[in-house]
Amino acid sequence: MEANRKVIIEVQDVVKQYLMGLNEVLALRGVSFKVYQGEYVSIMGSSGSGKSTLMNILGCLDKPSTGTYKLDGIDIAQLTEDQLAGIRNLKIGFIFQSYNLLPTLNVLENIALPGMYADLPREQRFERALEMGHKVGLDKRMDHMPYQLSGGQMQRVAIARALTLKPAILLADEPTGNLDSKTQEEILDLFDQLYRDGSTILMVTHELDVAERSRRMLSFHDGKQSSDIDLMFFKKQIEAMET
Amino acid sequence: MNYFEYLLMALRAIRSKKIRAFLTMLGLIIGVASIVVIVSLGEGNKKQIQDEIKKMGNDLVMVNIQGQSYLPQEAYAQICKAIPEIKNGTPLVQEALGVQFTSAYDQVNIVGIHPNFFKLTSQELLDGRLLNAYDFLRRQNVCVIERTAASQKMFGLNPRVGSVIRIQNQPFTVVGVIKHKDSQFVYAQNSIYVCSTTYRFLKPQPGFKQSLFAATDINLIPRMSKQIRTLIINNFHLNPDEVTVQSLSEFLKSAQQIVAKVTAVIGGIAGISLLVGGIGIMNIMLVSVTERTREIGILKAIGASQRAILFQFLIETIIISTMGGLIGIFLGLGIASFVAKATGLPSQIPVIPSLIGFTFSVLTGILSGFYPAYKAARLNPVDALRAT
Numbered sequence: 001m002e003a004n005r006k007v008i009i010e011v012q013d014v015v016k017q018y019l020m021g022l023n024e025v026l027a028l029r030g031v032s033f034k035v036y037q038g039e040y041v042s043i044m045g046s047s048g049s050g051k052s053t054l055m056n057i058l059g060c061l062d063k064p065s066t067g068t069y070k071l072d073g074i075d076i077a078q079l080t081e082d083q084l085a086g087i088r089n090l091k092i093g094f095i096f097q098s099y100n101l102l103p104t105l106n107v108l109e110n111i112a113l114p115g116m117y118a119d120l121p122r123e124q125r126f127e128r129a130l131e132m133g134h135k136v137g138l139d140k141r142m143d144h145m146p147y148q149l150s151g152g153q154m155q156r157v158a159i160a161r162a163l164t165l166k167p168a169i170l171l172a173d174e175p176t177g178n179l180d181s182k183t184q185e186e187i188l189d190l191f192d193q194l195y196r197d198g199s200t201i202l203m204v205t206h207e208l209d210v211a212e213r214s215r216r217m218l219s220f221h222d223g224k225q226s227s228d229i230d231l232m233f234f235k236k237q238i239e240a241m242e243t
Numbered sequence: 244m245n246y247f248e249y250l251l252m253a254l255r256a257i258r259s260k261k262i263r264a265f266l267t268m269l270g271l272i273i274g275v276a277s278i279v280v281i282v283s284l285g286e287g288n289k290k291q292i293q294d295e296i297k298k299m300g301n302d303l304v305m306v307n308i309q310g311q312s313y314l315p316q317e318a319y320a321q322i323c324k325a326i327p328e329i330k331n332g333t334p335l336v337q338e339a340l341g342v343q344f345t346s347a348y349d350q351v352n353i354v355g356i357h358p359n360f361f362k363l364t365s366q367e368l369l370d371g372r373l374l375n376a377y378d379f380l381r382r383q384n385v386c387v388i389e390r391t392a393a394s395q396k397m398f399g400l401n402p403r404v405g406s407v408i409r410i411q412n413q414p415f416t417v418v419g420v421i422k423h424k425d426s427q428f429v430y431a432q433n434s435i436y437v438c439s440t441t442y443r444f445l446k447p448q449p450g451f452k453q454s455l456f457a458a459t460d461i462n463l464i465p466r467m468s469k470q471i472r473t474l475i476i477n478n479f480h481l482n483p484d485e486v487t488v489q490s491l492s493e494f495l496k497s498a499q500q501i502v503a504k505v506t507a508v509i510g511g512i513a514g515i516s517l518l519v520g521g522i523g524i525m526n527i528m529l530v531s532v533t534e535r536t537r538e539i540g541i542l543k544a545i546g547a548s549q550r551a552i553l554f555q556f557l558i559e560t561i562i563i564s565t566m567g568g569l570i571g572i573f574l575g576l577g578i579a580s581f582v583a584k585a586t587g588l589p590s591q592i593p594v595i596p597s598l599i600g601f602t603f604s605v606l607t608g609i610l611s612g613f614y615p616a617y618k619a620a621r622l623n624p625v626d627a628l629r630a631t
Contacts, residue, residue, distance in 0.1 A: 061544060061624045082548045089546020100541045100628075104259045116248050117546040161545065 007073075008169050008200050009035035009058060014067035016053050027053035029223040030067070035169070035202060040195040042211040043204045045220035052173075054220070055204050059092055059171050060084045072168040089117050093162025097174035099154040101146040101161075107133065108142040111160045118165055125164075132160035136190060152183035159190060163199075170194070172203040176210055188213045244554065253559040267527045268567035270520025271607065275571025275600040276578060277513035282596035283579040285506030287589035292499045303363060304456045304468050305428070305494065306475065307487045313450030316443070318479060319357070322456075325474055328467040332456035333357035334439050335428060338446060342435065343409040344402050352431035353410060355442025355451075361387075363457055364426055371404035371419035378418075379438045386410070387419040387436040410435065411445045428455065464490045514603070520567070521607035524560055528615035532556065539619050540627030549620040556616035557609065564608020568601040575600070 016028040027050045035041050045051040056062040057069060060076055069076045072091055079087065088094075101110045108129050115125035133142050136156040146154055155175060162170055172191070176184040188210065195201055195215070203214060211217050212231065219227040257264045308314055319334045336355040341348065358374045360366075366373075369390055378385050388402060402408055406417045415437065423432060439451065456471065458464050472488040475481055489497075532539070539552060547555075576592065583590035 056625050059544065061628070082550065085543065085546055085548040085551075088544060094544045096544075096628075100537075100544070102538060102541065104255050113542075114545045116245070116252075117542075117548070117551055119245060122245070122248065165546075 006037040007034050008037050008039075008071070009033075009202070010068075010070040011058075012068045012070075014054075014057065014064040014069060016050075016057065016062070016065050018065075027223055028057075028064070031220075031223075031225055032067075033218060033225060033228065035200065037168075037200050038195075038198055040191070040201045040215040041203070041218060042214035042216070043202065043218050043220060044206070044208065044211045045204075046206055048222075049220040050223040051204050051206075051220050055171065055173050058202065059094060060087050085117070089114055090165055091168045093165070093167040093170045095155070095158050095162050095170060095172040095175045097177040099146075099151070099158045099178075101154055101157055103146055105146075106142070107138060107144050107146070107149070107157050110146070110157055111164055114161060114165050128164055129160070132164050133157075135163065136160045150183075151179050152186055155179065155183075155187055156190070159187075159194075163194075169200045169202055172201065174205055175203060176205075176207075184210070244551065246558075249551075249555055249558050250562075252555060253562055256559055257562060263527065264563055267524055267563055268520075268570065270523040271517060271564055271567030271604045272520075272571040272574060274513060274515075274517030274520045275568050275604050276575035277516060278510055278600040278603075279572055279575025279593060279597055280579045280582065281506060281509045281513055282600075283576070283590045283593040284582065284588055285502060285510070286591040286593050286596070287583065288502045288506075289499050290591055291589045292495050292502065295495060302458075302461055302464055303491045304458070304464060304471060305489055305491060306454045306456070306471060307489075308452045308481065308485055309487065310482075310485045312481050312485050313448065313452060314454070314475065314479060314481075315450045318450065318475070319454055321478065322454075322471060322474060325478075326467060326470050328458050328460075328463045328470070330457045330459045331359045331363070332454060333360040333363060334451045335360070335453040335455060336439055336442055336446075336448065336451045337430060337434070339431070340411050340445060343412075344406065351410075352429070352434040353442070353445065354429055354434045354436045355439035355445075356436055357439060359457075360436070360455070361421070363455055364424070364428065366424060367422040369420045369422050371417070373419050373421075374436065374438055379440055382438065382440045382444070384413060384415045384441060385418045385437070386415040387421055388417055389423040389433045389435075390420045391423040391433045408435075410437070413445065428453070468493075517600075517603055517607055520604070521611040524563060524608055525611035525615060528556065528560055528612050529618070531559075532615045532619040535619075536622060536627050536630040539622050540624050540630065543622070543624035544628060552622075553616045553620035556619050557612050560608045560612025560616070561605065564605050564612075567608070568604030571604065572597045572601055 011034070012032050014028055014031045015026070017024055017026045019025070031054065043051050043054065053062070057064055060071065063077060071087065074087065076084070076087070102113065105113065108126060111132050112125040112129035115128065130142065133139060136159050138153065138156050138160065141149065141153060146157070149157065176187050179187060191201060191203070191213070201214070203210070205211050215232050217227075217229045217231055218225055219229070319332070323329050323332060333356050337352055339350045340353045342351040342353075356374075358376055358379055361373045374385065374387055377383070386408070402417050404417055404420060407414050408417060409415070437445070456467070458467050468488045468490055472486055475486050475488070476483050542552060576597070579590045582588065
């Protein structure tokens with residue numbers, strides 16, 4: 001069944017090493033996996049497992065030392081810095097742990113910002129930003145400044161901003177790390193909704209209960225992938241056992 | 244790229260730190276304003292001198308003997324005879340002497356001249372007549388006075404044509420009144436003019452130190468100046484250092500050059516403050532890049548290219564320096580016109596210097612903003628995102 005679906009992320013034998021002071025650190029020791037269109041994948045791992053390094057590579061903020069990474073069919077290793085910027089702009093929607101909104105821009109302008117780098121006309125950018133703001137339930141807060149919002153609301157703005165250019169994949173790096181458990185549930189519900197609407201989501205987390213909300217979980221340990229679990233399968237089994 | 248959107252972003256960034264932006268601009272404001280003030284006053288001065296040259300009409304050669312030496316009394320006639328290019332001329336002696344009119348007494352500048360003087364320096368006769376060749380040859384005790392507000396004040400009474408005044412206790416009849424005119428030759432206002440032949444009896448002197456000559460043709464003036472100088476040095480055995488022979492336009496031109504040089508030097512010093520302003524901009528922008536490292540990381544993560552970041556920061560410095568330049572021009576024009584009014588110095592609205600100051604200010608902004616902007620553009624997004 002998976003053979004017929006479009007591959008969004010294809011990582012093959014990716015190794016990443018870098019210098020930390022005088023020590024050479026091997027952050028990723030040969031990682032390979034694929035993410036298909038419409039999947040909701042979580043990457044689980046404790047700190048030091050290499051998941052942040054992997055996230056940077058998947059987000060085209062960094063390049064692998066060896067191995068290949070193809071995003072939506074494009075080989076990242078061949079691209080220049082400005083082409084990478086274009087990929088980040090159009091293909092990737094970033095969601096960060098600390099929201100990373102621009103403090104001088106209001107909600108609408110924050111959501112519309114990626115469109116500026118995509119050279120979208122102003123009206124179209126704001127039209128789309130309004131639409132995305134509606135999607136994440138922020139209709140009434142479009143003219144608020146970030147400091148006037150709660151953590152959950154700021155993360156909603158960040159999600160709307162990530163969605164605004166309809167990227168191939170949403171990359172969420174500990175998206176609920178700074179939120180209380182109630183708000184965490186709300187954000188994860190929103191992710192569920194986006195998943196049902198057809199978005200491809202890849203989420204990095206170190207919390208098992210967050211990872212369990214996804215449909216597929218990749219576990220990382222010490223720079224290597226340790227497991228690949230189809231949570232849908234388990235969920236169905238659990239449901240079957242309960243009934 | 245949609246430049247207008249970048250402009251809005253930059254304006255917003257500047258507005259969020261107004262005081263800092265203003266302080267950053269201040270260096271440029273002061274620099275541009277002082278350049279505008281200095282150049283506008285300098286230009287005004289130059290224009291005043293030019294106007295004076297135009298007003299003069301006929302160009303004259305002025306001979307000055309410095310130091311202790313004098314030209315002998317007969318020198319004037321000899322020079323006139325020896326050099327055919329000389330159309331006419333006049334010796335010039337002057338000194339403040341005691342003058343009495345009715346019961347009033349004062350020290351007044353007495354000028355001894357040949358009657359040619361009035362024509363050479365285009366004096367305007369208001370009443371009576373000018374001195375003439377007869378007065379000169381017969382050493383008549385007659386004089387011409389200037390009409391100024393000061394002359395009435397000085398004498399208490401207003402001497403008229405026909406009045407008799409006493410110079411050094413010798414009676415002189417006033418034969419004419421001329422309008423006062425500022426000039427390079429006569430040292431004081433409300434001078435009294437007598438024939439140089441008569442002057443000798445008022446104040447015995449071994450000769451004279453100044454004289455004026457007009458040429459038959461204005462183009463002959465440079466040659467004539469040289470001839471006069473050589474003749475004076477050779478015939479009257481004067482040290483070349485003591486003799487200056489200069490045409491009036493030359494003299495004014497050199498005055499003009501001095502003003503221009505002084506303007507350039509002070510303007511250059513003002514230019515240094517522009518440079519300092521530029522360094523201020525660079526400093527603030529570097530601080531700004533460091534402060535906004537995380538923001539730059541975010542922008543890069545959501546797809547800003549290096550070019551976009553570079554442009555975004557550059558446009559901020561361009562706005563700051565443009566505003567600084569504009570404020571500086573208007574401040575400078577305001578100060579210049581105020582100074583001009585307060586001191587009576589002429590001032591010119593200096594269009595070109597303003598433009599130069601403005602352009603230089605913007606250029607300074609771009610140049611000093613480029614390095615910080617480049618630094619921002621080249622930031623590694625991973626490191627930038629990790630910054631706090």
